[in-house]
Amino acid sequence: MLKxxxxxxxxxxxxxxxxxYAAYGYDKPYAWVSNPDVPFxxxxxxxxxxxxxxxxxxxxxxxxGETAQERHxxxxxxxxxxxxIPDHFYTLDLQWDQATTHTEDNDSFMPLNRLAECxxxxxxxxxxxxxYGVMTDYSQGKTMKHSAxxxxxxxxxxxxxxVILPAL
Amino acid sequence: MxxxxxxxxxxxxxxxxxxxxxxxxxxxxxxxxxxxxxLFTDFPLGNPxxxxxxxxxxxxxLDMALDLLQGAWQPRTTIQAPFIWSEDDAWRTVFMHFTExxxxxxxxAGDARRAAQAKVKEKQAGEA
Numbered sequence: 001m002l003k004x005x006x007x008x009x010x011x012x013x014x015x016x017x018x019x020x021y022a023a024y025g026y027d028k029p030y031a032w033v034s035n036p037d038v039p040f041x042x043x044x045x046x047x048x049x050x051x052x053x054x055x056x057x058x059x060x061x062x063x064x065g066e067t068a069q070e071r072h073x074x075x076x077x078x079x080x081x082x083x084x085i086p087d088h089f090y091t092l093d094l095q096w097d098q099a100t101t102h103t104e105d106n107d108s109f110m111p112l113n114r115l116a117e118c119x120x121x122x123x124x125x126x127x128x129x130x131x132y133g134v135m136t137d138y139s140q141g142k143t144m145k146h147s148a149x150x151x152x153x154x155x156x157x158x159x160x161x162x163v164i165l166p167a168l
Numbered sequence: 169m170x171x172x173x174x175x176x177x178x179x180x181x182x183x184x185x186x187x188x189x190x191x192x193x194x195x196x197x198x199x200x201x202x203x204x205x206x207l208f209t210d211f212p213l214g215n216p217x218x219x220x221x222x223x224x225x226x227x228x229x230l231d232m233a234l235d236l237l238q239g240a241w242q243p244r245t246t247i248q249a250p251f252i253w254s255e256d257d258a259w260r261t262v263f264m265h266f267t268e269x270x271x272x273x274x275x276x277a278g279d280a281r282r283a284a285q286a287k288v289k290e291k292q293a294g295e296a
Contacts, residue, residue, distance in 0.1 A: 009257075010210055013171070013194040016264040023271045024278030033172055035202035038243035039182040047238045055177060057170040094170055097212035097263040105220035114223070114230045123234060136173045143173050148180035155186055162237050163181055164230075165174040166216050167192035 033140055043162060050161035052118075053128035055151060056110045057136045057168055058089035058103075068093055077150040079130040079158075085112050094136055096168050109168050128158045175201035182243075189233045192216045199246065206246040207233045211253045213263060218251075225251060 018029045043050065060080060062071045072093050080086075089110060091103040107113050112131060119127045132154050134147040155163065171194040178188040182204050189205040192198050193216045198206050209216045209229060218226030229249050236247060253259055266274065 009260075010195050010208075011260055011263075012196045013213075013264075014196050014200065020264040020266070023266060023274040025275050025282070026278065032197060032200055033176065034200045035179070038202040038204060039179055040204045040243035041182045041185045041187045043187050043238055047234055050237075052234070052237075055174065057173050091214075096170075096214035097259070098214070099262050100212040100259045101214045102220060103214055107217060107223070107226050108215035108220045109217055111217045111226055111230050114217070114226050117227065118230060118234065123231065134173060134177055136169045138169065140172070140176060143176045144180055147173075148177045151177055152181060152184050152186070155181070160186065162187045163178070163189075164233050164237075165178050165188060165190045167171040167174040167190060167194065167198070168214060168216070 030138070045161065047124055047162075048122055049125040051126045051128055051159055052115060052124045053131060053155060053158065053160040053163050054110060054112060054115060055132045055134060055163055055165045056089065057094065057134055058091045058110060059093070059133060060090065061086045061088060062090045075135045077135065077147050078133045079154040080133065082112055082116070082127055082129055082131050091168060094168050103168070109166055111166070115164075125161075128155075128160050130154065130158055171197040172201055175203050178203045187237055189236050191229065191233050195246075199244070202244060204243045204245070205236045205240045206244075207236055207249060208246055209249045209251065211251075212259045219253075 014032055059071065059075055071090065085106065089106055103109055115127045118124050132151050134151060137143050171192045174190055175198050178190050181188050187204065189207055190198055190203045191207045191209065193209050193211050193213050195208050218229045232247065232249060236245065
């Protein structure tokens with residue numbers, strides 16, 4: 001059936017967050033990154049020969065007795081064996097629509113099992129033996145100068161050819 | 169904020185020669201940041217790789233992301249996954265939406281927080 005709209009269907013989270021924090025009385029909106037130029041690397045071999053890794057902004061499970069604040073302060077860039085997938089990733093310190101949905105199924109935001117299937121089916125050469133985690137950070141400099149170079153090191157160590165980055 | 173973080177990481181990986189795909193639901197944040205390849209899932213924030221427990225949809229979305237790795241020939245290639253969250257759009261008016269009454273409560277909470285922060289700063293300045 002033909003649908004009509006008077007507004008675009010997809011949400012602008014830049015607009016929503018600006019209005020949300022303005023409601024709290026913050027008069028200086030967060031300045032989001034806006035780049036005119038975009039780097040681009042080509043896959044240099046067939047996908048079926050590539051080793052693929054996943055990167056998440058979620059954390060490994062919170063330790064028993066640990067508060068959310070303590071967990072947040074202890075966060076660091078990590079590489080974790082893909083053979084030891086946590087029952088649940090820790091997502092409660094991140095901003096996502098907790099009223100509408102849930103993150104009980106890891107593969108809905110960190111598809112490690114689906115990637116393993118792709119490797120078994122020959123869609124990709126292999127899944128990286130480790131997956132990687134970075135901290136969600138308001139500081140763009142920290143992300144680019146600290147987190148991203150660590151992920152590159154992990155990729156080199158694991159012989160990774162391409163990376164998928166799901167954003168929560 | 170997660171969308172900006174992964175987009176920035178993806179950009180640095182691309183600069184180092186590693187091809188990437190960002191999978192996400194905040195289209196504006198990713199596209200403003202500018203990434204090589206983006207698979208957009210028009211879902212509430214939290215499940216960009218498919219609905220919880222729907223293995224078939226999750227596999228389909230991952231396959232699309234992998235195909236994009238190979239198929240994109242230029243940066244800023246966005247494709248949209250062909251799935252909808254629900255027939256109605258109610259979810260689009262939940263996250264970060266608020267009523268006028270809530271706005272007033274938010275303002276009060278914000279004022280209280282700023283006042284507490286100002287006191288801490290004042291105390292730190294006194295101790296210095």
